[in-house]
Amino acid sequence: MSLKSQLLKGILEGCILSIIKNEPTYGYELSLKLQHYGLNDVGEGSIYPILLRLQKEKLIEGVMKNSQTGPKRKYYHLTETGVIALVEFTNHWNGLKDPVDRIIEQGGASQNEF
């Protein structure tokens, strides 16, 4: 597995939970939303193994519903466990993103400060 896909794996789960939290979403719509936010490199298909895993872990549930335009679609929503997992993810992410940004930006330059 490439470094990029390893990095993305956990982050994608969090992003998917976050999108689903706002409103019940189906697979294709979810992939469009990820792209809309700029995650263009994520293979569209890569969301389905993740959706299956999140269902297995009971963080999300899928319900087959009629869509307004026609076909029956599986819409996903968060379960209570999913809501808790999303809060945990958000906390972890917030604790990581600033330090990682600082390290990447100043890592080389700040060596003398130690």
Place this chain on the structure above:
Amino acid sequence: MNSKDIIRENNEKRKLLNEENLAYYQDMLVYIRLNGGKSEQATEEVLLELLEHLIQAQEEGKSAVEIFGDDPKDYSKAIIKEIPNESNTVRIPFIAYIVVQFLAIISLVNGIVGSGMYYFFELGSSTTVVSLGSGFLIVCINLFLLYLFITFVLKWIKRSTDKKPNKWLEFLQLWLISVVMIGTFIAVSYFMPGFGSEIRFPTIAFAGIGIALYLISYMMNKKLRLTK
């Protein structure tokens, strides 16, 4: 929606795919369906989802390769890995159905062929002696052989999605394995020494038992929607 309804919808919707995407999708479909012991409901739900996604993406000019990657088998493996196992409440009635149907066929063939041989060609006898001990063992061995046969055929179909061998060669292989299978069935009953207490009843009664078992399997299927 029951998994059988989803399969029906899948069969209809697949017609919307263009040739290239259809070939790719069907490779995934065969591979993912033959997943061995995973939940049928979850399998069919994700297959329909993948199909819906592909249809919508196709309308926007995208191909299956762009969505699922170069290797349908690799992608299918990632999907199968995350599908939950089939629960025993689904698995056990299905196995029972196969067993009852198998016994029905064996019984029916035995009754019809056995009494036919006697009445038309005066071969054998109008009554059959069944040794309960060896009879039970024969049924167990035959069910085990059936299990091996089904496992083999499933593996064989899965393998045939990788390489596309000659259709005739495929047919010949399957025919050969079926002959070996039926031959072994017969050999087991023929060579098994009789033991246990014996009961004697008219050969034609096997046909009656076969019909009764078949009706039971038919009702099981209708009630539990095992195959339809």
